[in-house]
Amino acid sequence: MNKMFPNLMSPAYIGNVEIKNRIVTAPLWTGSGGRDGSVTSRTIALYSEKARGGSGLITIEYSYVDNVASKSAFGQLGIYDDECIGGFALLAQAIHDQGVKCAVQLAHAGPMKFLPIPPWLGPSDGFHDLSNMGPVPPLPITGMTKDDIAEQIEAFAAAAERIKKAGFDMVDIHAAHGYLLTEFLSPHANKRNDEYGGTLENRMRFPIEVVEAVKGRVGPDFPVTVRLNGTDYAPESPITIDEAIQFAKRLEEVGVDALHVSGGTDVYLNKLATTTYVKHGFNVYLAEAVKKKADIKVPVIATGGITTPAFAEEILNQGKVDFIALGRPALADPHWARKIEEGRPEDIVPCIRCNDGCLRRTIGFAHATSCAVNPRMGFESIRKVAPIKEKKKVAIVGGGPGGMEAARLATLRGHDVTLYEKRELGGALIDACWDKELKRDIPLLMDYYRTQMEKLNIMVVKEEATVETIVKGGFDAAIVANGAVPIKLDVPGMDKPHVYEALDVTGGREKELGNTLVIIGGGVLACEIALSQARKGKQVIMTAPEGCFAGEYEIGGDSIPNRQALMEGLRESKVEINLCLLPKEITDDGIISVDQDGNDREFKADSVVVCRGFTADKSLMNALNGKIKEVRAIGDCVASRLIYEAIHEGWVAANQI
Numbered sequence: 001m002n003k004m005f006p007n008l009m010s011p012a013y014i015g016n017v018e019i020k021n022r023i024v025t026a027p028l029w030t031g032s033g034g035r036d037g038s039v040t041s042r043t044i045a046l047y048s049e050k051a052r053g054g055s056g057l058i059t060i061e062y063s064y065v066d067n068v069a070s071k072s073a074f075g076q077l078g079i080y081d082d083e084c085i086g087g088f089a090l091l092a093q094a095i096h097d098q099g100v101k102c103a104v105q106l107a108h109a110g111p112m113k114f115l116p117i118p119p120w121l122g123p124s125d126g127f128h129d130l131s132n133m134g135p136v137p138p139l140p141i142t143g144m145t146k147d148d149i150a151e152q153i154e155a156f157a158a159a160a161e162r163i164k165k166a167g168f169d170m171v172d173i174h175a176a177h178g179y180l181l182t183e184f185l186s187p188h189a190n191k192r193n194d195e196y197g198g199t200l201e202n203r204m205r206f207p208i209e210v211v212e213a214v215k216g217r218v219g220p221d222f223p224v225t226v227r228l229n230g231t232d233y234a235p236e237s238p239i240t241i242d243e244a245i246q247f248a249k250r251l252e253e254v255g256v257d258a259l260h261v262s263g264g265t266d267v268y269l270n271k272l273a274t275t276t277y278v279k280h281g282f283n284v285y286l287a288e289a290v291k292k293k294a295d296i297k298v299p300v301i302a303t304g305g306i307t308t309p310a311f312a313e314e315i316l317n318q319g320k321v322d323f324i325a326l327g328r329p330a331l332a333d334p335h336w337a338r339k340i341e342e343g344r345p346e347d348i349v350p351c352i353r354c355n356d357g358c359l360r361r362t363i364g365f366a367h368a369t370s371c372a373v374n375p376r377m378g379f380e381s382i383r384k385v386a387p388i389k390e391k392k393k394v395a396i397v398g399g400g401p402g403g404m405e406a407a408r409l410a411t412l413r414g415h416d417v418t419l420y421e422k423r424e425l426g427g428a429l430i431d432a433c434w435d436k437e438l439k440r441d442i443p444l445l446m447d448y449y450r451t452q453m454e455k456l457n458i459m460v461v462k463e464e465a466t467v468e469t470i471v472k473g474g475f476d477a478a479i480v481a482n483g484a485v486p487i488k489l490d491v492p493g494m495d496k497p498h499v500y501e502a503l504d505v506t507g508g509r510e511k512e513l514g515n516t517l518v519i520i521g522g523g524v525l526a527c528e529i530a531l532s533q534a535r536k537g538k539q540v541i542m543t544a545p546e547g548c549f550a551g552e553y554e555i556g557g558d559s560i561p562n563r564q565a566l567m568e569g570l571r572e573s574k575v576e577i578n579l580c581l582l583p584k585e586i587t588d589d590g591i592i593s594v595d596q597d598g599n600d601r602e603f604k605a606d607s608v609v610v611c612r613g614f615t616a617d618k619s620l621m622n623a624l625n626g627k628i629k630e631v632r633a634i635g636d637c638v639a640s641r642l643i644y645e646a647i648h649e650g651w652v653a654a655n656q657i
């Protein structure tokens with residue numbers, strides 16, 4: 001028995017399949033499939049890595065069931081005909097080779113189809129509102145006929161049979177997150193007046209018929225699980241927890257072997273892929289309600305923001321559910337379970353719920369899934385740790401995430417590393433988590449890196465490194481990771497005592513701020529400071545140079561869930577947002593800005609906070625060039641960006657030195 005995490009590491013059954021621990025990796029699209037939905041070598045590489053990580057059960061991402069309208073996203077896997085079986089069989093084998101059980105999630109996109117190819121199917125004709133995702137026009141939805149319904153029931157059943165033939169241990173059906181089956185359940189989307197609409201019994205009919213058909217096709221000994229929503233958080237006529245409980249009861253009656261309870265939809269993404277601004281385990285209460293209020297006897301799985309083993313253990317220990325699932329945490333660290341097994345949970349790389357690699361760059365730039373804190377995720381085949389040719393003496397300047405990641409990998413590869421940090425290990429992460437109620441995850445990342453520096457016995461020198469330090473130190477190579485500096489605002493009045501820079505606020509001078517604040521800026525940090533201060537009872541006015549597009553503010557960055565969460569917070573805490581304004585002058589009692597028409601606008605405040613962003617500090621990098629044999633610059637000192645670039649570039653530099 002594992003002494004630290006006895007519940008988490010105890011075996012249990014789903015149907016007749018024994019799972020070696022209570023850790024399930026949640027289905028999570030990776031964008032690694034071929035254009036025809038085929039399993040590729042990238043798919044195999046990333047799931048093999050997950051399998052080596054020791055979870056009890058790996059659920060392969062949502063896979064589409066037909067070639068008509070069920071495909072949701074580019075790079076998605078498909079299991080729509082028998083030719084697909086071979087690739088899936090290889091995938092099952094790769095996972096089984098590591099002693100891990102595996103399932104595939106079957107899905108029909110319904111309205112959650114992010115491909116510009118009609119039709120978008122749903123329960124009823126109408127339009128699907130995507131405005132919460134940004135300036136996107138509504139989607140035209142074609143209501144399904146009874147023949148369409150019958151076709152889809154058959155498509156799910158045939159796909160499940162293929163999964164069984166491919167050698168998987170069980171199959172999961174996606175009835176959550178606003179995909180086709182949830183949409184039938186939703187009183188908001190389902191306006192039918194036949195036996196598939198109206199009462200809850202009728203709205204459940206299609207998903208229940210799908211489950212019955214799947215069970216009938218795979219037989220009683222092959223477990224079938226269902227992922228359902230405890231609520232979809234739709235603002236109008238949501239699926240309520242009471243309805244979800246009735247649905248769960250019916251699913252159990254028709255023979256489902258486990259229920260995986262989630263919440264939110266791809267449109268209300270901040271309730272699904274929750275952000276660092278909300279508590280961990282945001283949706284666990286839904287799974288607990290299903291288990292307890294519906295008196296469900298089959299295992300119930302909880303998911304969403306369960307990032308640490310201690311928290312997972314507590315959920316199980318309190319009897320809330322039977323299994324926990326890791327979505328993004330298994331991207332951040334696919335070896336989450338194995339590290340617990342080996343008694344070193346402190347080595348788990350925490351998911352920081354930034355939604356940068358896994359959502360911003362996927363939805364925004366059409367990249368496959370990657371992860372800010374795990375430079376190998378999605379790049380398994382091109383980023384392998386390289387053996388060193390000769391041991392080198394390496395100086396690393398800057399103990400932010402970039403410098404610490406570089407120090408970690410360079411040391412693991414066998415180099416002799418000295419890390420210079422003039423302030424404290426953590427870099428801009430220290431500033432980033434000044435309000436721990438607001439940014440709840442970055443402290444965990446900082447702890448992880450500080451622990452690694454200690455465990456690896458990395459020599460940390462607490463001083464400012466100069467060109468002289470590096471040259472005289474006799475280093476063979478240097479990695480420069482000294483970060484960025486704030487951009488100064490050049491307007492009259494900047495020297496007044498009531499003017500603060502963003503880093504003053506994050507660096508401890510927050511308590512000096514008055515009761516009314518004007519914030520200059522519209523980036524993520526400006527929004528975060530506004531939200532943090534408003535939650536503490538301050539009256540906050542934002543004046544941002546950014547504008548508005550198709551009714552949507554262009555402030556707050558572009559990771560959809562994080563932006564949704566910030567905007568929701570700013571609205572709820574009544575922050576006044578003023579757009580398209582350039583600062584002109586700071587006065588004794590506020591600021592004067594200029595609007596698009598050249599008119600002055602005056603805002604009164606006790607304190608003014610300037611958030612103008614950051615710019616790379618290239619001075620050391622430029623000065624070192626040519627002074628020693630090998631110099632590499634990484635992270636914010638190359639260009640002011642995010643944790644993602646700092647860690648990825650730190651890893652790559654350390655692997656090439």
Ligand SMILES: Cc1cc2nc3c(=O)[nH]c(=O)nc-3n(C[C@H](O)[C@H](O)[C@H](O)COP(=O)(O)OP(=O)(O)OC[C@H]3O[C@@H](n4cnc5c(N)ncnc54)[C@H](O)[C@@H]3O)c2cc1C
Binds near residue numbers: 398433465636
């Ligand atoms: C308030 C704030 C909030 C943020 N929030 C987020 C967020 O939520 N998500 C996200 O992805 N990014 C966020 N960022 C950006 C992110 O923190 C940076 O992109 C990232 O930290 C850059 O890492 P780095 O290692 O390149 O540099 P840094 O983290 O800036 O580290 C540089 C380090 O070098 C040290 N140093 C500088 N010169 C020397 C020298 N000569 N000798 C020795 N040491 C030196 C500094 O003291 C510092 O510790 C935030 C930034 C700030 C300021």
Ligand SMILES: Cc1cc2nc3c(=O)[nH]c(=O)nc-3n(C[C@H](O)[C@H](O)[C@H](O)COP(=O)(O)O)c2cc1C
Binds near residue numbers: 176304325
């Ligand atoms: C990039 C991405 C892809 C996802 N793909 C799926 C999917 O294929 N099927 C599904 O049911 N949920 C999917 N989800 C939701 C996750 O399984 C999980 O429920 C969610 O991320 C919250 O859990 P976490 O905090 O552990 O990540 C996805 C989430 C993300 C961020």
Ligand code: SF4
Binds near residue numbers: 329350351371
């Ligand atoms: S990119 Fe951010 S949210 Fe996504 S898995 Fe990685 S750390 Fe978590």
